[in-house]
Amino acid sequence: MTRSKFFTSLVGALVLPATALAHELVISAKTDCDVLMVAVTYPSGRAVKQGDVRVSDGDNLLQATGTLSSDGTAQFELDTFDHSGGVLVVVQSGHHDDYWILTPEDIAQSSKS
Amino acid sequence: MARTLCAWTVAVISALVPTAVAAQVKPRIVAVNYALQYFTERLVGDHAEVVFPVPAGVDPAFWRPAISDISMIQGADLIVLNGAGFATWVDRVSLPRSRLVNTSAAIEDQFIVTERINHTHGDGGEHSHESLASSTWLDPMLAMAQADAIAAALIRRGLIDAEELASNLQGLRSDLAALNEEIELALSGAESLPVITTHPRYAYVARRYGLKAYALDWDAGAMPSPDQLSRLRTLMETNGAKILIWEAVPPRVALAATVDLGLTNVIFEPLAQTPVQQPFIESIERAAQGLAEALRGQTQI
Numbered sequence: 335m336t337r338s339k340f341f342t343s344l345v346g347a348l349v350l351p352a353t354a355l356a357h358e359l360v361i362s363a364k365t366d367c368d369v370l371m372v373a374v375t376y377p378s379g380r381a382v383k384q385g386d387v388r389v390s391d392g393d394n395l396l397q398a399t400g401t402l403s404s405d406g407t408a409q410f411e412l413d414t415f416d417h418s419g420g421v422l423v424v425v426q427s428g429h430h431d432d433y434w435i436l437t438p439e440d441i442a443q444s445s446k447s
Numbered sequence: 448m449a450r451t452l453c454a455w456t457v458a459v460i461s462a463l464v465p466t467a468v469a470a471q472v473k474p475r476i477v478a479v480n481y482a483l484q485y486f487t488e489r490l491v492g493d494h495a496e497v498v499f500p501v502p503a504g505v506d507p508a509f510w511r512p513a514i515s516d517i518s519m520i521q522g523a524d525l526i527v528l529n530g531a532g533f534a535t536w537v538d539r540v541s542l543p544r545s546r547l548v549n550t551s552a553a554i555e556d557q558f559i560v561t562e563r564i565n566h567t568h569g570d571g572g573e574h575s576h577e578s579l580a581s582s583t584w585l586d587p588m589l590a591m592a593q594a595d596a597i598a599a600a601l602i603r604r605g606l607i608d609a610e611e612l613a614s615n616l617q618g619l620r621s622d623l624a625a626l627n628e629e630i631e632l633a634l635s636g637a638e639s640l641p642v643i644t645t646h647p648r649y650a651y652v653a654r655r656y657g658l659k660a661y662a663l664d665w666d667a668g669a670m671p672s673p674d675q676l677s678r679l680r681t682l683m684e685t686n687g688a689k690i691l692i693w694e695a696v697p698p699r700v701a702l703a704a705t706v707d708l709g710l711t712n713v714i715f716e717p718l719a720q721t722p723v724q725q726p727f728i729e730s731i732e733r734a735a736q737g738l739a740e741a742l743r744g745q746t747q748i
Contacts, residue, residue: 358535361539392514392515419514420515420517420518421514422514433539434540435514435517436514437517437521437541439518439522440521440541
């Protein structure tokens with residue numbers, strides 16, 4: 335899957351009700367069996383081009399760090415850290431920061447699909 | 448290696464699921480705030496366990512759940528959301544659409560916009576932020592609509608018999624209607640009187656009963672800083688308000704400071720978090736009575 339297709343599918347796959355968006359980023363993350371994929375936009379839908387990404391495990395211990403690419407995405411190899419208890423993805427870009435939680439069930443579900 | 452681990456993870460979780468289901472005696476419903484938990488419990492009775500997962504002392508609007516909390520919530524039979532931008536965490540996790548109910552979906556045309564800011568920074572270009580008042584449940588008539596939405600979801604999910612639910616819903620609606628009448632009566636004659644609130648949570652209740660509310664943004668139950676007291680004094684001078692509504696009982700010295708400014712203090716718990724003393728209806732009744740007494744002191748109503 336190309337990055338642009340991934341980005342589009344990830345944002346489109348959100349299964350949440352529409353809510354008021356305040357001063358925040360819109361983060362979404364998913365896994366396949368090999369990779370944790372993160373996509374970040376502003377509430378307007380524009381990709382966030384710069385930002386730091388931190389990935390923590392179920393015990394809130396930092397497992398990986400990275401930066402956003404110019405298309406607002408980042409990827410992490412899953413076999414480089416423990417994700418059995420789920421992951422917490424935190425993105426900071428300028429004054430904005432936000433998070434996304436993937437539970438073990440989310441990870442298992444996306445592994446099956 | 449990664450594929451093996453992945454398959455292993457799936458196998459382990461699949462093996463755990465039947466155990467969890469078997470151990471769960473009652474269906475589980477998760478509500479994002481106390482008010483919705485109260486409504487849901489009134490409606491579903493003992494047919495389900497209604498969980499409000501936010502710890503005491505934490506504002507449910509800004510609660511940041513742990514991964515294990517989200518696992519529990521994802522497994523619930525029904526997830527009762529408030530909507531109106533309440534509970535920021537719901538936008539940061541995957542929730543099962545078929546088991547969600549947005550209790551304010553039918554009243555979106557009655558939402559109150561509290562803030563709209565346009566600005567530019569970073570690489571985001573010019574953008575705007577809009578905030579909604581989210582404490583819809585403090586208006587008994589909006590609360591009634593939210594209870595209706597929960598009732599419909601309980602039926603849709605098959606969590607209670609329709610006849611029993613109808614009776615429970617009638618009881619809750621009746622209590623909310625009586626509460627509305629009681630507040631209307633208590634505050635009659637006091638319309639348009641200015642009040643200051645320590646937090647912008649009272650927009651819906653102020654609109655319903657015609658109060659002119661001027662909101663500060665103080666932490667619940669905390670001692671205001673000198674700057675905050677200065678801002679309070681300015682608000683008093685500009686709008687003539689003599690009543691201050693607190694979310695929680697502040698330190699004694701804070702009450703004394705505001706009394707010295709000439710204010711009458713009223714405690715009105717916003718009921719997003721579990722109230723300290725009384726359940727939903729009684730808590731609002733008590734707050735409304737306190738507010739009525741304070742208003743009566745000003746207007747001789």
